[in-house]
Amino acid sequence: MASALETKAKEAFIDDHFELALYFYSQAIEQNPNQAELYADRAQANIKLNNLPEAVADANKAIELDSSMSKAYLRKATACMKLEEYQTAKAALEAGAALATGESRFSKLIKECEERIAAETGELPMQTQEEVTTNVVPVKELSSDRGLSDPVTVAAQAKPSYRHEFFQKPEEVVVTIFAKGIPREYVEVNYGEQILSVAINAPGKAAYHFQPRLFGKIIPDKCRYDVLATKIEIRLAKAEPIHWTSLEYSREAIIPQRINVSSVAANQRPAYPSSKPKRVDWDKIEAQVKKEEKDEQLDGDAALNKFFRNIYQDADEDARRAMQKSFVESNGTVLSTNWKEVGVKKVEGSPPDGMELKKWEH
DSSP: OHHHHHHHHHHHHHTTOHHHHHHHHHHHHHHOTTOHHHHHHHHHHHHHTTOHHHHHHHHHHHHHHOTTOHHHHHHHHHHHHHTTOHHHHHHHHHHHHHHOTTOHHHHHHHHHHHHHHHHHHTSOOHHHHHHHHHSEEEGGGGHHHHTOOSOOEEEOOOOOSSEEEEEEOSSEEEEEEEOTTOOGGGEEEEEOSSBEEEEEOOTTSOOEEEOOBBSSOBOGGGOEEEEOSSOEEEEEEBSSOBOOSSSBOOTTOOOOOBOOHHHHOGGGOOOOOOSSOOOOOHHHHHHHHHHHHHHOOOOHHHHHHHHHHHHHHHSOHHHHHHHHHHHHHTTTSOOOOOHHHHTTSOOOOOOOTTOOOOOOOO
């Protein structure tokens, strides 16, 4: 039974029906609560739905049931990175990397975690320190030119492969990476909720990785990029129309201000509801309602009641008194508008022809 549910869950996940996949995985887990594979796969569905704490819990359960499952560590790390728990993510990635030595994803994500941790602590990541230390040039080779008698070790200054810059509009941020003559197939761009990842792996050139944590959140599905002859242009759709004071996130960043779109596009000024109260012509509304009531077509008792109601509404005070008195005293058989006649005597009942008026004893 669990295998059938698992198959449905996988099919739903492939079709991007993540809610349905989550439902089937949960049903399958109820049938087989000790299958680690189900928890790991449900963690992936939770990640897609941005149910990040639930994804971590599922990944932990999968690891508890099968500590040799590398993808469970990967799912845990993915969810933790989205939660900005980089230390926990790094520990999970290192455990997973030990189980899947041929998987390059683990090493790339470990490096990204180290960069995030370094950005938060203000320290250089260990890998960067090692790279700077190993990129040294013995000055023995330069001593003949400079006339230096003692050997001196000079660290080579690491420079980025490509220069980048950005500008912004109210609704998007445009990042430009000045990489000339790079074929599109060697460029990989990925987007997260607040992360941009750019990788350039062109033959004969040093690999380039640019993975900043962005100043603000973006909408990944609306982001796009173009590879041009002299540059790579990336358009990031802002989740909120705020002004980015920098491309990358910083703890010292000032509170962003919302951009006044109307000042940017004066010719396309949006219309906002005014706080000034509008004048309402209540007489006109009342007249319209009365007209609709008057024009309303009714049948049977409803039509008769409407007829009497119209008479009463248009009558003067004496006529209304006459109508009330005659109707009550005649037990509903007489309706008169002549107060001079009705006011001086009691109105006797007058049943229709063929009918007899009877008094009921209480």
